[in-house]
Amino acid sequence: MTELLQARGLAKSFRGLRAVAGASFDVAEGEIAALIGPNGAGKTTVFNLIAGVYAPDAGTIHFAGRPIHGLRPDQVCAAGIGRTFQLVKPFPALSVLDNVVVGALRVERTVAGARAAARVVLDRLELEARAAQPAATLTLSDRRRLEIARALATRPRLLLLDEVMAGLRPTECDQLVEVFRDLHRSEGLTILLIEHVMRAVMALAQRIAVLDRGEVIATGTPGEVVHDPAVLSCYLGEDTEL
């Protein structure tokens, strides 16, 4: 398998506080990978380093062989990485369809083309019935779907998901898991999950990297990781729902 995303020695401090300290990991083309770790392990910072929200203090990120560390978020998106936000950020006054059109315009030349493409994506995420209503009126679960739809509309090669399961009911969670499985199966989409909800991680991830205090302390298949003593000691004693 070829590596689509390569992070090497990532470091980032905030006012002397080391959030990420030399983290390295890979995501292979076509796999579903997960980055897990206890609260404050640096997951979100790693996520933001990849997404271009921050530039790393040290280390490199390569995507499809190209360096992307230090790029702006829109450049990261243009490179082929779509993302969602942990606290959802819909465009509240725009219709659900228009929300997705903004994403689709990255690849479509015309607004009409983007609209057609957006409808396809909405259909896929079972939001087509809500297309005309303002995003502000959606439930949390649908807002999450909308964020995913918007990101997918940019036609990413890699989809970064920042705690998309947080706050969802188990049934909603399972439905979303199905959506990702389906996307992965039918389009070979590569996915990197940053996730707290172990139920989803175990159901989806083919490879897991465990982050603790800003460093990657273990990588492997879900089966390997849950039996790793280092992981057990730092993490699994906590709030896992296996």
Place this chain on the structure above:
Amino acid sequence: MTRTALLLAILGVVAVVFPWIAGPYALSVATLILYFAYTGQAWNVMMGFAGQLSLGHALYVGIGAYAAGGLYYHLGIGPWLGLPLAIAAAALVGAIIGWLAFRFGVAGVYFALLTIAFAEFTRIGFDHMAWTGGPGGMFLPVAERDHIDLVHFRGPPALYYYAMLALTAGALALCARLLDSRAGYYWRAIRENEDAAQALGVHVFRWKLLAMAISAGMTAIAGVFYAFYNNSLFPEQIFHTGRSIEIILGSVIGGVGTLFGPILGAAVLTLLSEAVTAALAALGWEVPGAKQVVYGVVLLGVVVFLPGGIWPPLARRLGIRR
């Protein structure tokens, strides 16, 4: 034919035949309405579409007026050369202000105050420059008002009315196009949430700059009109913060971010202002300030009770989307 098209057609016909049925007073009021409808529309591109609050749009009116007016006054060159110059100058100034503000992360209230500061700075600067005539003003030569001289944009009041009508219609069409284009989608995304827009590949800085340049350039055209309609320019008047507020009022009252809001708002406010004047005169109560107090109270009422402006609820009642 959709309801929108029908409404536009009726409005268009009324507007075109208006000078034949209206007296000079009504014509001047209508011209004023169109002027504020147009400038409100231009301001709306920046605030209503892209979410950037400018409180200093008088700056671009002034730049347009002095660019074209100065050219005419000093060199006798009519507005047709002045117009592109005015647009370019204002768009450039808007882009520079935007570049400075957005590069250094000036946003929200601070951005709004920055736009006031630039307008005030320019006002006082123009007051101290020789070529503008300073506080004494610049007076454009007024030719015979009865025959039409298109080269120098001189003629009877109806000429100015039609010019403003064409501008307003053009701005409406342009804004409708813009709103439905890539720019319109990106601007609204930026207005709603900059981070999310950027994550979807939108180069936020560049698109915000474009909104400012377009809005400033559009506003400058109104400035050119102002110069040739009023024929006298005073920095104290044209750049005054009060003028910037007048530009905003119509849009806010009509509905920020809507296409017809600025037009409706301009009509409501201008007619209200005239009606109050007439009513106070009829009551024999022509105390200075009375009109503005009534105006202020109505404004307060609309802002408090119709936060989205008059147009959205009206549009719903008429069965029109925007």
Place this chain on the structure above:
Amino acid sequence: MPFEFVVGGVVAGILTGLVYGLMALGLSVIFGVVRIVNFAHGELMTVAMYAAALLFARFELDPFLAVLPVAAAFFVLGYALQAGLINRFITRPEHSQFMLLVAIGLIVVNALLMAFGPDARGVQVDYQLESFELGDIVVDKARLYAAGLAVLTALALIGLFRFTRTGKAIRACADNHFAARVVGLNVKRLYAITFGLGAVCVAVAGCSLTLLFDVTPSVGPQYTLLAFVIVIVGGLGSMLGALVGGVLIGVSEALAGLYISPSAKSMLSFGLLIVVLIVRPQGLFGRRR
């Protein structure tokens, strides 16, 4: 230009600047807590100036004594304005808040115009023409008293925020609106008190300024702009910053008046405002948000 003359000008600039600073302090406190920019700030101050001028004309009340009733009335006015009107605008978009206060300012300016006409009003007290002489430097008595009162008022306000229960609660509100609500503070009431206190600053500054400048209805917007310049330079939300910003603007206006031309003095202020906004938008004393 003789040196004493310049020094005298600078001293006068500092003193006037302190009074400006107090006015701006009101704006800064309101923004720091309520997060609303009071676009009717200068207009409210002209109301205080008219009140002082009228109390003097009717009762020969010295403006420094008029401060007490005017400040009390302004506290009530500010409280009522916030509680009755502005509180419901806190969550509205900025342009909506802006229009509300512009409407209030418009009503204030023109109500004054209706009531008192366009002519300038002021007060004439005997010590206005007197001055202290320190060597060759001449300092106006009235200006010195006004500055002293401004500093005292500012100190009292700072003390109130630091040492009283209500003051601490208001600061808690400013730091974290949500947490303040969680611990059971009545945020809306605290906002109203804050606006009242901001109005008190305006009242004291306004009464003092009647000794230095005449008032007309139309100067309100100019004072609003002046207050903006001062708080941005000093740092919106910073109390010390407002005073220092006031002094800075007072001095720069005095110097510009001496060396360039009196009419160009506010150009310098706006230039300074632009530079500060771009280079250090949080102001000299503001915290980065």
